Amino acid sequence: MSNSVTIAPQMSSAFLCSKCGATLSSGKEALDFALPTGKALERLTDSDAQLGGSEVAFVHSIVAKLDGLLTDFDDEIAPLRDRLRQLEKHRAMLLDHRERTRAPLSPLRRMPPEVLGEIFLWTMDPVLDRLRQGRIDTSRSPWLLTQICSPWRSVAVSTPSLWSQVTIDYSENDNNSSTYYSLALVEAQLQRSRANKLTVYFHGDEGRKELNLDSQTNMFELLLRHAAQWETLSLR
Structure with missing residues (x-):
């Protein structure tokens, strides 16, 4: 049997879509998941021996769980990336506007x-x-x-x-x-x-x-x- 370690990273539940400005929600305040561990899994991953039929099925089941967890994380990351792109775009606009605003202060204008x-x-x-x-x-x-x-x-x-x-x-x-x-x-x-x-x-x-x-x-x-x-x- 495998044990599990629970990891619960705290994440904000609402984001703005960079394309339409709509509010996006992850539907939950925290993403809780159990990371499969245990002696049986460690024995298989640390060994170079050929796996038996039941062991192959066991490993496939663990991989399937991990794939599901990765999908959950990808779903959480996607709106964060959208938000980051939006913030970077707005920051670039602000920086450009700041430089244009400061241009009249250039010493070359007074030279x-x-x-x-x-x-x-x-x-x-x-x-x-x-x-x-x-x-x-x-x-x-x-x-x-x-x-x-x-x-x-x-x-x-x-x-x-x-x-x-x-x-x-x-x-x-x-x-x-x-x-x-x-x-x-x-x-x-x-x-x-x-x-x-x-x-x-x-x-x-x-x-x-x-x-x-x-x-x-x-x-x-x-x-x-x-x-x-x-x-x-x-x-x-």
């Missing part, structure tokens, strides 16, 4: 434009890195700074030193470079540099047939129109 512009200068890639890109990368500074928010765009566009280095290297491009160095983008950059002194890196490539030489010529003519601003010129 003078000239200080923010100085910080922006530290986000620029080194010249050699920009040359190796073989194109104008609008996902990096200074172009990226104009896409964050209106105040940042205003500061970036009105900070000439952000736009005073023009880096063009056709030799780093494997395709038609006219699609990577847009005249419109370079012209916008030159306009934003205003009267600031320019550092220009222009590395052309005449050795590869696939390159459109007209695009290189047009680009250099655009730069020539701003020659009065050149402080440093690197040609290759």
Whole structure:
């Protein structure tokens, strides 16, 4: 015969459904159950011997009881999981709303434009890195700074030193470079540099047939129109 150990975890009987908001009840304040134990069961579980017919039936009966208990627990756990998901969803909403509410308190809102512009200068890639890109990368500074928010765009566009280095290297491009160095983008950059002194890196490539030489010529003519601003010129 098997003995039993009674375990009675206390659980709340009412929950809210996360889908419809209805109150769910487990129907009982506590889940009481008897955990089958005893010497007969211990002897069978501790032994490697083959079971006889009656022993097989006995083990099956114990397993069936345990399956029933597991089902009872699953029924109790399901509404708890629903409630937990509901609480986590509401907490995430509150956290998001809290962050949005605190946004106006950000020190960046009170930072003078000239200080923010100085910080922006530290986000620029080194010249050699920009040359190796073989194109104008609008996902990096200074172009990226104009896409964050209106105040940042205003500061970036009105900070000439952000736009005073023009880096063009056709030799780093494997395709038609006219699609990577847009005249419109370079012209916008030159306009934003205003009267600031320019550092220009222009590395052309005449050795590869696939390159459109007209695009290189047009680009250099655009730069020539701003020659009065050149402080440093690197040609290759």
